[in-house]
Amino acid sequence: MQRKNLYILVNFVTAFAVTLFFSCQSNSSETNNYLITEDAPMAEGYELNLKYTDSGRLTAILKTPKIKDYSNKNFGYQEFPEGIILDIIDKDGKISVVKADYAIFYKETGLIDMRGNVDVKTADSTHLEARQLYWDQSINWVFTDLPYKSTLADGTVNEADGFDANQDFTILNSRVNEGIMFIEE
Structure with missing residues (x-):
């Protein structure tokens, strides 16, 4: 037993x-299935409406359907795969609008690369159209090596294969120009 x-x-x-x-x-x-791969973004956001301020003053509003944050990479960046609409507000409250089908922002350098139907309308009625545009925030400079078209408030039209300018377009260096310019006699 x-x-x-x-x-x-x-x-x-x-x-x-x-x-x-x-x-x-x-x-x-x-x-x-629960592990994050090396290529995955650290975060994703949808239907964002971000407001940027400087010393309590609203300076910009960024709208985007989707953002992917890759700050976890050695050279961190934020990607806007479905485009952006950026309203830039100057000290007088005037608004300039930048639109692009795609954008990527490199945090370390402050460089923004905008691609596909880039459309810039400044507060003083300057209109710029390009396939690609870079904006270097650290030195407030914009540039492209691709063809673009700009139309000024007075009707002056300029088409060229690249330019560089300060961000308010008071200094503009254009390459291989064609256009129409109105000159007072």
Whole structure:
């Protein structure tokens, strides 16, 4: 009888141990679904309306359907794969609007690369259209090496294969120009 009880106890302990081993087994395919890959963004946002201020004054409003934040990379950046609309507000409250189908912002350098139907309308009615435009925030400079078209408030039209300018377009260096300019005699 005692031997039978010992046999039942050994079988029970063995069954319990086997159950523990199988219950602790990891299902790696399920576990990997929760891991973040190296190429994945640190965060994603949808339908954003970001407001930027400087010393309590509203300076810009950024609207975008989607943002991907890759700040976890060695050279961190934010990507706007579905485009941006950026309202830039000057000290007098005048608004300039920048639109692009795609944009990427490199935090370390302050460089913004805008691509696809880039459209800039300044507060003084200057209109710029380009396929790609870079904006270097650290030195307040915009430039492109691709064709662009600008129309000034007085009707002056300029088309060229690239330019660089300060961000308010009071200094503009254009390359290989064609256009119409109105000159008073």
